[in-house]
Amino acid sequence: MMKKHIGGAKSEKKKFEKQTAKFCQNQERYLNLTTKKPNSLQERHFYAASMDYVYLIQEVHERKKFEFVETLLTFVYAWFTFYHQGYELNKDCEPYMKDLQQKIQKTRSNFDDFSQKLKKRMSEVQKQDEPVRKNTKGCREGYLFLLEKKAFGTTWTKHYCTYDKNTKKFTMLPYNQLTTKTLPPPDTMVLASCVRRMSDSIEKRFCFDIQSDDKPGVILTFQALSEQDRKAWMDIMDGKEP
Structure with a gap:
């Protein structure tokens, strides 16, 4: 409608304005003639252009009454079709959605129970003097600090260390959570002995020495995280008192 009918009316308007200007010029010349000269006023082209222009304007206004409503109605039908398809899809998925909702509610309920149990367990652990990770199935793992001698001191x-009591295999890996350096390969050895370090022989607390069959005569001194942590390491390594 915009391009065909309104565009046609605009073209006809230009034609009408051109004929109007020509008619007005002829009218002025006609009125300036004397009574002795023959005269005639050509109005036929002006009237024809006027009628065509009025017709097209009327046609545009009449078309707006139904073409705009038709477009709007088509749009509404499209939306109704969309919502109808959505309604049918909702009916098909309704059993699945209800089942999923029940599962979500059950999961939420389980989460609430788990959260309460976890808070209770955390409260119990916090009341303990010093929680220590127990040895499980003849194995232990955790962090230890290794005494290393450097050129200008110690x-x-x-290190992150692991020990398997069945194979007596001890593994240590330099690791610090505060750095992002590439980790070297772990150092593995077969444990030969473990002895508690006497407090008056070293400045650090919670220390013990180990020796391995791989490096006879080499003593490695480790510092545990606490007295109970040292005791747990020595228990699984069959450690001895000095």
């Missing part, structure tokens, strides 16, 4: 390096 340093304590944090």
